[in-house]
Amino acid sequence: MIEKKINIILQTEQLSIGYKTKKAETVVASNINFELHKGQLIGLVGANGIGKSTLLRTLIKVQPELSGSIKLNGIALESTSNLDLAKQLSIVLTEPLTSKNLSVYELVALGRHPYTNWIGNLAQVDTDIINNALELININDLKDKRCYELSDGQLQKVMIARALAQDTDIIVLDEPTTHLDMYHKAYILKLLQKLTKDTHKTILFSSHEIDLAIQLCDTMIVMRKDDVVCDQPCNLISEGVFESLFPKDLISFDDTTGSFRIKK
Ligand SMILES: Nc1ncnc2c1ncn2[C@@H]1O[C@H](COP(=O)(O)OP(=O)(O)OP(=O)(O)O)[C@@H](O)[C@H]1O
Numbered sequence: 001m002i003e004k005k006i007n008i009i010l011q012t013e014q015l016s017i018g019y020k021t022k023k024a025e026t027v028v029a030s031n032i033n034f035e036l037h038k039g040q041l042i043g044l045v046g047a048n049g050i051g052k053s054t055l056l057r058t059l060i061k062v063q064p065e066l067s068g069s070i071k072l073n074g075i076a077l078e079s080t081s082n083l084d085l086a087k088q089l090s091i092v093l094t095e096p097l098t099s100k101n102l103s104v105y106e107l108v109a110l111g112r113h114p115y116t117n118w119i120g121n122l123a124q125v126d127t128d129i130i131n132n133a134l135e136l137i138n139i140n141d142l143k144d145k146r147c148y149e150l151s152d153g154q155l156q157k158v159m160i161a162r163a164l165a166q167d168t169d170i171i172v173l174d175e176p177t178t179h180l181d182m183y184h185k186a187y188i189l190k191l192l193q194k195l196t197k198d199t200h201k202t203i204l205f206s207s208h209e210i211d212l213a214i215q216l217c218d219t220m221i222v223m224r225k226d227d228v229v230c231d232q233p234c235n236l237i238s239e240g241v242f243e244s245l246f247p248k249d250l251i252s253f254d255d256t257t258g259s260f261r262i263k264k
Contacts, residue, residue: 036170036202050224059077092156092173094175104134112126160188171201174205176205210260224244
C-alpha cells in the first residue's frame with residue numbers, strides 16, 4: 001500500500017474541468033479522481049466531444065481547473081513553476097508544426113530547452129541525451145532530414161523523440177495516432193508501451209483506438225457522459241464500462257475479444 005502511494009506521479013482529487021467566461025461556467029466533466037503510477041502506459045478514451053483534450057490541457061496546465069486539485073509528484077500543479085513543469089512533464093500535440101524547416105536533429109534538440117542557457121547552447125550531456133532519444137526511437141537515419149520531408153508516422157516518432165530528450169518523468173500525448181494507418185497506429189502505441197518498460201517513464205495518451213489501448217495499456221481513463229473511471233483494462237471490461245461508452249444502435253463491445261463490433 002505504502003509503496004503504491006510512493007509510486008504515484010499524477011493525482012487528481014474532485015477535479016472539475018471546463019471553460020469559464022465572465023458570463024458563464026461550462027462544466028465538461030467533474031468528480032474526476034485518479035492516481036497514475038510511475039512507469040505505466042495510460043490511455044485516455046471516450047466519445048467525440050466528451051472532454052479528453054480539455055482534461056489533458058488541464059493536466060498540463062494549459063488551462064485552469066474549475067475546481068478540485070491536481071498534484072504532480074505530490075506538489076499542487078498550481079504552485080509548480082512553468083520551468084519546473086517543463087522538467088517534469090513533456091507534451092506531444094498533434095497540431096501541425098510551425099517549425100517544419102528544422103532538421104530532425106534540431107527539432108529533437110529543442111527538447112533540451114528547459115535545461116540549456118538562454119542562447120540554447122548544448123553541453124555534452126545534452127547531445128548524449130538527444131542521441132539516446134534518436135536511438136531509442138530508432139530514427140538515427142532521419143536525423144539530417146528536414147521535418148517537411150517526413151511522413152506523418154515519421155514526424156510522430158520525431159515528436160516523441162523530442163519529448164524523450166526533454167527527459168521528464170511523464171509524457172503526455174494528445175491523439176498520437178491521428179492520421180496514421182492501422183500498422184503505424186499499432187507501431188506508435190507499441191513504441192510507447194516499450195518506452196514505459198525501458199525508461200520507467202509514465203506515458204499518458206488520448207486516443208480513439210480503444211481496442212489497441214485495451215491490449216497495451218496498464219491503466220485506462222474512460223470518460224463517459226456521467227462519470228470518469230480509471231482502472232486496469234481487464235477490470236473495466238468486466239465492469240461493462242466499454243459497453244456503456246457509445247449509443248447501442250450501431251456497435252457493441254465484445255467482452256471475449258476486447259473489441260467493438262458492428263451490429264449486423
Ligand atoms: N475553447 C473552448 N471553449 C469552450 N468550449 C470548448 C472549447 N474547446 C472545447 N470545448 C467544448 O468542450 C467539450 C469537450 O471538448 P474536447 O475537445 O475536450 O473533447 P474531446 O473528447 O477531446 O473530443 P474529440 O474526441 O472530438 O477530439 C465539447 O463540448 C467542446 O465543444
